Amino acid sequence: MVQEIISAIRSVVGIERVALHEPSFHGNEWDYVKECLDTTFVSSVGKFVDRFERNLAEYTGAAYAVAVVNGTAALHIALKLSGVQSGDEVLVPALTFVATANAVAHCGAMPHFVDSEYRTLGIDPLKLREYLEATTEQCDGFCINRVTQKVIRALVPMHTFGHPSDLDGLMAIAHDFNLVLVEDAAESLGSYYHGQHTGTFGLLGTLSFNGNKTITTGGGGAIVTNDPELAKRAKHLTTTAKLPHAWEYRHDEIAYNYRMPNINAALGCAQLEQLPAFLEAKRMLFDVYCKAFANINGVHLMSEQEGCRSNYWLQTLMLDEDLSCLRDPILQATNDNGIMTRPAWVLMNELIPYQDCPAMDLSVAKSFCCRMINIPSSPKFAV
Amino acid sequence: MVQEIISAIRSVVGIERVALHEPSFHGNEWDYVKECLDTTFVSSVGKFVDRFERNLAEYTGAAYAVAVVNGTAALHIALKLSGVQSGDEVLVPALTFVATANAVAHCGAMPHFVDSEYRTLGIDPLKLREYLEATTEQCDGFCINRVTQKVIRALVPMHTFGHPSDLDGLMAIAHDFNLVLVEDAAESLGSYYHGQHTGTFGLLGTLSFNGNKTITTGGGGAIVTNDPELAKRAKHLTTTAKLPHAWEYRHDEIAYNYRMPNINAALGCAQLEQLPAFLEAKRMLFDVYCKAFANINGVHLMSEQEGCRSNYWLQTLMLDEDLSCLRDPILQATNDNGIMTRPAWVLMNELIPYQDCPAMDLSVAKSFCCRMINIPSSPKFAV
Numbered sequence: 169m170v171q172e173i174i175s176a177i178r179s180v181v182g183i184e185r186v187a188l189h190e191p192s193f194h195g196n197e198w199d200y201v202k203e204c205l206d207t208t209f210v211s212s213v214g215k216f217v218d219r220f221e222r223n224l225a226e227y228t229g230a231a232y233a234v235a236v237v238n239g240t241a242a243l244h245i246a247l248k249l250s251g252v253q254s255g256d257e258v259l260v261p262a263l264t265f266v267a268t269a270n271a272v273a274h275c276g277a278m279p280h281f282v283d284s285e286y287r288t289l290g291i292d293p294l295k296l297r298e299y300l301e302a303t304t305e306q307c308d309g310f311c312i313n314r315v316t317q318k319v320i321r322a323l324v325p326m327h328t329f330g331h332p333s334d335l336d337g338l339m340a341i342a343h344d345f346n347l348v349l350v351e352d353a354a355e356s357l358g359s360y361y362h363g364q365h366t367g368t369f370g371l372l373g374t375l376s377f378n379g380n381k382t383i384t385t386g387g388g389g390a391i392v393t394n395d396p397e398l399a400k401r402a403k404h405l406t407t408t409a410k411l412p413h414a415w416e417y418r419h420d421e422i423a424y425n426y427r428m429p430n431i432n433a434a435l436g437c438a439q440l441e442q443l444p445a446f447l448e449a450k451r452m453l454f455d456v457y458c459k460a461f462a463n464i465n466g467v468h469l470m471s472e473q474e475g476c477r478s479n480y481w482l483q484t485l486m487l488d489e490d491l492s493c494l495r496d497p498i499l500q501a502t503n504d505n506g507i508m509t510r511p512a513w514v515l516m517n518e519l520i521p522y523q524d525c526p527a528m529d530l531s532v533a534k535s536f537c538c539r540m541i542n543i544p545s546s547p548k549f550a551v
Numbered sequence: 552m553v554q555e556i557i558s559a560i561r562s563v564v565g566i567e568r569v570a571l572h573e574p575s576f577h578g579n580e581w582d583y584v585k586e587c588l589d590t591t592f593v594s595s596v597g598k599f600v601d602r603f604e605r606n607l608a609e610y611t612g613a614a615y616a617v618a619v620v621n622g623t624a625a626l627h628i629a630l631k632l633s634g635v636q637s638g639d640e641v642l643v644p645a646l647t648f649v650a651t652a653n654a655v656a657h658c659g660a661m662p663h664f665v666d667s668e669y670r671t672l673g674i675d676p677l678k679l680r681e682y683l684e685a686t687t688e689q690c691d692g693f694c695i696n697r698v699t700q701k702v703i704r705a706l707v708p709m710h711t712f713g714h715p716s717d718l719d720g721l722m723a724i725a726h727d728f729n730l731v732l733v734e735d736a737a738e739s740l741g742s743y744y745h746g747q748h749t750g751t752f753g754l755l756g757t758l759s760f761n762g763n764k765t766i767t768t769g770g771g772g773a774i775v776t777n778d779p780e781l782a783k784r785a786k787h788l789t790t791t792a793k794l795p796h797a798w799e800y801r802h803d804e805i806a807y808n809y810r811m812p813n814i815n816a817a818l819g820c821a822q823l824e825q826l827p828a829f830l831e832a833k834r835m836l837f838d839v840y841c842k843a844f845a846n847i848n849g850v851h852l853m854s855e856q857e858g859c860r861s862n863y864w865l866q867t868l869m870l871d872e873d874l875s876c877l878r879d880p881i882l883q884a885t886n887d888n889g890i891m892t893r894p895a896w897v898l899m900n901e902l903i904p905y906q907d908c909p910a911m912d913l914s915v916a917k918s919f920c921c922r923m924i925n926i927p928s929s930p931k932f933a934v
Contacts, residue, residue, distance in 0.1 A: 190591050191591050191593065191594075192591070193588045193589075193591060193593075197588055198585070198588060201584060201588070202581070205576045205580055205581060205584070206576075208573050208574050208575070208576060209762075210574065210576075210762055210767060210769040210818065211574075211761055211762020211763070211767055211769050212761065212762055212770070213762065237620050237621070237770065238620070238808050239808070240807070240808040265800070266791055266793075266800070266802045267791070267808060270791070270805060270806065270807070270808075273805045274805075274807075276659070378594055378595070379592075379593055379594020379595055379596065379812070379813075380594070384593060384594055385812075386593040386594050386812030386813065386814040386815060387594060387595070387620065387808075387810065387811075387812040387815075408649055408650070408653070409904075410649075414882075414883075414886050415882050415886060415892065415893040415894060416894065416897065417648070417649070417893070417894075417896040417897055418897045418902065419649045419902055419904070420902070420903050420904070421903070421904050422653060422656045422657075422904045422905075423653065424623070424653070424657075425621050425622070425623040425624070425650060425653075425770075427770065428770075429762070429768075429769030429770040429815065430762075430769065431814070431815070431818070432769060432770075432812065432814070432815070435593065435814070499797075499798050500797075503797050503798060509798065510798040510799075510800070511798060511799065511800075513800040514799065514800055514801045519801065519802055519803070520803050520804070521792075521802070521803070521804050521805045522805075
């Protein structure tokens, strides 16, 4: 079977050495970056940051977007703005990239890990509701963890590999349990839930433009929100809280240097112009892979749910339950063969720094996370 | 006098609108950035980050350099690595950019503000020694603030506008009072104290490559150190503490996404090649300004101290004490005239977020900070 999988991937990606996800720069990247160098506006001053923010807002349908230095910074500030304080707990999936948990820790708060569902690869709202009913109580409008006596302040769904979580279910939980909904949409630019862009359902949402994402700015992220006051606060907190003045350097709160440089935003503007084409190619790639894997028993590709549109950021093979023992041999053989593949992340509650954090039963995430393999997903393979 | 000052600046910078400090991209910026786009290595993977780190180490004479996303991030991690913990105090000059204080706050520690000396614009070691003798005690190898009973963990000199602080005096204090010396060399790339590069005297030092600095990467910074273990830890903590593995995502501590993207490092490599030429031009500019201001009474340019070599990052006018009332009229008139100038920063202890922090008598910094004006300092004006 390992050989069958290699052959199936090779039939799609060709015989060369292949990366998991490569950016593609065939639009105006060159022109925009050159403009930055020619005008010397590469840093905190320059038109591309404003333009990138405007274009992101237009694309996602959020009223505002604030460009920052990366997705971790975006989530850190989004959590702060949603009221997360030192000593709080924040519900995050155990199945996520470490940045989700780190952003909580950077607020001085503690991640509280929740289980995922197989269907969406995101937080399971039914299981979470039962858990919160059994373990929390509402007190003066706050959700209190009965075990730790701490405030559970926020709920942070992450849209795994671009597949939208069950936002209807999660919004209802946020409402019923007095939790602020903050979406970690780092992986889901171009993904929609019932026609609305992911990241725009919560009070705040965050995006990432790291080099391996659907579009890239080298390193970068953004906070999106429909709230004008929060947008203003996000800009203020990410730019050292400097008060506007022709020359005076006065800052009115402890803040961060999280601004995105203009040269990175220039790249982002050019990339965003090509996003529809990237997304189309990535959908085609999914179809091509489906055909290539159609005759291999025991493995299938994760597909978007009804009512959702996935950006298919990372194509994901799911092995049947009885074949999980093949995950590592497949990872080894593909990587040895020059095909970059990777498993899902080690679950957060299994990492040393987070092993003592509160967590619900995580059996579902545990059972399928050791059966997933991401395979090369660059849009160019669809051509 | 206001008009005289404008004329003197205009005689140097010409009749156009002028910025305070503009980057100059006349080297290999274009080639290196193009290489990033052509190879698609714009982000966390790519050769320019390693090369920039190697070149920075060579240039500064530090054994190691770790490139990060900006100067604030560099100082945050340098402080963490020097053992600064939540609840500690850290000695920083009141006269500094807010990033110095913010980095302390980001560690959960509290800045403790100390006075500067007129000669270097940096921390005054004599006054600080007297203050520490009177207000602290040594206990089990720790320096304890007798008033707050907190540990004063570190001493952070900042080399103001590129002029080296009195490092001999400050190193002696660090030694005698059990303080870790961490240099904020954000403004002093290319500045030397007794022939040794600033930033390399402390356990760790930090640099900045923001758009207004002597060289720029758009946004960027670096940690320099001679300690191999600290260098390794700096890299680990700034890259999410991911353990090396062909595919597994396992992280062994709560860490940060502070890595410098490859495209920004590409810019840095090209800029660093031109640093000697920039520095030469900036020294020439100092001479040109000195001549232009020679016949104006009541104002002079800050010059490097004996035994020091300043990078002359920002040229600094100092008004005589009785003329401090002219600072704001000069700032207003020059900015109205299209000449970007600025005062020193509002002292940290006067900012709302830091007004309740411990502070020694700050009368010296206070007296000269309201007499300083930075004037246009781009190297191109020397030509």
